[in-house]
Amino acid sequence: MTNAPENSAEDSLIARYFKPLATDPGAFGLVDDAAVLSSSGDDIVVTTDAVIEGVHYLATDPPDTIARKALRVNLSDLAAKGAVPAGFVLTLALRSKEDAWLGPFADALGEDAKTFACPLLGGDTVSTPGPQMISITAFGRVPRGRMVGRTGARPGDRILVTGTIGDAALGLDVLTGGAAAAALASDPAAREALVSRYRIPQPRNVLARAVRDHASAAMDVSDGLAGDLTKLCAASGVSASVDVANVPLSAAAAGLIVRNAVCVETLLAGGDDYEVLCTVPPAQSDALIAAGRAAGVAVTAIGMIVAGSARPRFLDGQGQELALKRLSYSHF
Amino acid sequence: MTNAPENSAEDSLIARYFKPLATDPGAFGLVDDAAVLSSSGDDIVVTTDAVIEGVHYLATDPPDTIARKALRVNLSDLAAKGAVPAGFVLTLALRSKEDAWLGPFADALGEDAKTFACPLLGGDTVSTPGPQMISITAFGRVPRGRMVGRTGARPGDRILVTGTIGDAALGLDVLTGGAAAAALASDPAAREALVSRYRIPQPRNVLARAVRDHASAAMDVSDGLAGDLTKLCAASGVSASVDVANVPLSAAAAGLIVRNAVCVETLLAGGDDYEVLCTVPPAQSDALIAAGRAAGVAVTAIGMIVAGSARPRFLDGQGQELALKRLSYSHF
Structure with missing residues (x-):
């Protein structure tokens, strides 16, 4: 994406706003369709949560808080599973390419990715005629077999x-x-x-x-x-x-x-x-x-x-x- | 989800339509918020693609073909990366709980998951006032460092x-x-x-x-x-x-x-x-x-x-x- 004529506005949007966030080597600078979570001997915990305008956040919420919420609801799942964040992929459904919205959205997302050591690995940006939607799938690592589940509660706990x-x-x-x-x-x-x-x-x-x-x-x-x-x-x-x-x-x-x-x-x-x-x-x-x-x-x-x-x-x-x-x- | 009173229509929807697809042990029968991709020594290839009603498919497309398309666009990415499918997570944004739509959608998704040996690991089901959206993040395995990228093409190839x-x-x-x-x-x-x-x-x-x-x-x-x-x-x-x-x-x-x-x-x-x-x-x-x-x-x-x-x-x-x-x- 760097050494080429941009051949679509979508690529341009990704390059401008999201490539700076893709600092992990497994993200390949977002030039690929896919990312890699490299083998570490740990299990990978996977969680996915979407937020939709008008349902999980208000259309009047600032873009920076929407970004943080979209990522953090997933980070919260990883925390509860005892997992250390490893990265996330992002699907962004937008009505249009709105710079005034995307700028602070991407900046805040990048700040949180850094704060929580959970880098952007990849994603998909699509247009929608409807409400905006942000779907994030986040990954964490736990030692083999050590994810904390929901089934282990015992009387007396x-x-x-x-x-x-x-x-x-x-x-x-x-x-x-x-x-x-x-x-x-x-x-x-x-x-x-x-x-x-x-x-x-x-x-x-x-x-x-x-x-x-x-x-x-x-x-x-x-x-x-x-x-x-x-x-x-x-x-x-x-x-x-x-x-x-x-x-x-x-x-x-x-x-x-x-x-x-x-x-x-x-x-x-x-x-x-x-x-x-x-x-x-x-x-x-x-x-x-x-x-x-x-x-x-x-x-x-x-x-x-x-x-x-x-x-x-x-x-x-x-x-x-x-x-x-x-x-x-x-x-x- | 099985041994309990269902406490929301969302849980009921998931139990009815998607639990039968969650055959992989890492899916925990969808009773957890998170899934596990167990350590195998392989790298995990991650790809994510969303399809939106009216953009990637037509509102008049049959639900079974929408399901297959939503999964297959991701399977196609895995194929191109040289990866063997390992599973997927699904975010489904629906306007309402429509049994006539969900039944054939889930059946076809389950058939494709079986055909391509790519089991459902988890997901998120949310309501939207807008067009339906299906976002899938799929996982594949490749031997360490062997994902086929985009950067290796050389003159003469x-x-x-x-x-x-x-x-x-x-x-x-x-x-x-x-x-x-x-x-x-x-x-x-x-x-x-x-x-x-x-x-x-x-x-x-x-x-x-x-x-x-x-x-x-x-x-x-x-x-x-x-x-x-x-x-x-x-x-x-x-x-x-x-x-x-x-x-x-x-x-x-x-x-x-x-x-x-x-x-x-x-x-x-x-x-x-x-x-x-x-x-x-x-x-x-x-x-x-x-x-x-x-x-x-x-x-x-x-x-x-x-x-x-x-x-x-x-x-x-x-x-x-x-x-x-x-x-x-x-x-x-």
Whole structure:
């Protein structure tokens, strides 16, 4: 692509915006249709997540945050699987070649690729008459057979979660003029904090190694804590009991709950948290919490795995089970 | 997903239509967010290609052919890289959960996955308000360092291409009522043959090993022979001379040329061929042609790599250079 007349606007777009990101030797400077993940003796963990304008992000979201979100939702999966990022491929469906959008999009994507040591390996850029879509497939490496799955949770395991839960759902609520927007009308800092959590996930890759060392099962929270824990339990053939009072909340989220501006269900079933949810044998729970502390990431015990096939129970401060009408975000 | 109440329609969709395809152990029966490509000592070749309704296929195309095309355009990349298919992940952006569409789509995808020994490893299913989109990232294995790139073409190498060129572009022309449709009004068999080439590519995976053994550079022809050869030459820092009379044409395409119903540029610059274009040192050219014969795939020498940085020249039967106004399909 460098030593030739560009023979299409698509090539020109790729050369201009994305070639600078393709620093890994396996990307061949994007002159090939294919990339190589070189053999290292490790297993390759593969994850794929797409974001669509109007569904996963708003048309009014800035291009730089869209880029970060598209990559980070995949990095979050790798973190939960205990994998070290190895690279990603990008499919970009655009309505047109919009320089004002592509410039900051590619710059932010490149910054995140560098920050998380996850280089762009290749991709496909296509035109669409519809909403923009960004589909990323990301790769990570784990020692052979060591990917952390969803099926290993056992009765007695502690349930741990990183960071705070529900902020992103509240951030979307702020952006779309919901209850949180009204309740925070005079608190721009809280509004901004929540919006930032919606637009820019903070994947916990710094804890991947600790998750691999200690967790019996793990996944990232993307569709809502309640629904995602239900999936993990189903995959492991177990049930769970969660103390809702222990679910970690940000100051902004806690304030809204105290004022009755939003209900806890909104937080437990809201999507886009991109925190790690994992189960850990009791003897190792403190070690993972300590690893989090060392890395500057809160890791909080919120409940316990129990035997059975019932749906996980979410208990309030009085030990009463909450009746959740909704467990998670669903596309259909 | 099996031993649990389904907690979303998305899970139900995945369980119903795609879990039966996830036969590889690395797919974990689609209960996980991530898949594993187990370490084998081989390099992993990664390729990604998306198809969008109204751009890469027509809204009226049958769902089974859309599925096959979405997978095969990726298999074609693997074939050209000399890689053996190892699996794929799928991102499916749907307007709604349409059983009448999803059933035949998933069935055909599963058939092709089996035929080409390329199992579904995972994916993401999302809703979109816009056109449907299918993005596939496919994986193949090659011995360490043996992926066939685009940069190895050397002056003197023969230029070889599999199958026939231009049929898919003519098939699209038939479907959209272009010149080919008019010229073939009384020849339904020819129309059907061309349409089939547009809807269902025939990737040349059976020749992957021979391409790896003999080719100095290779790529698949997806955007048009002229433009794709130009890209390959640019990547290798060489030029080329092509005898257009030697470019292999189907009977239907040749007939349309003879009758002046379409011009040769339509064939050379039309997209969607999904044939292998490769360069081969002269001493190995016969071996690759013989491998094709043994596999039932025509392999035809169409020209030669020459020194220089000029665009490849396309010469007619009199040795005159054709002035191509267009080299390939461009999205922007």
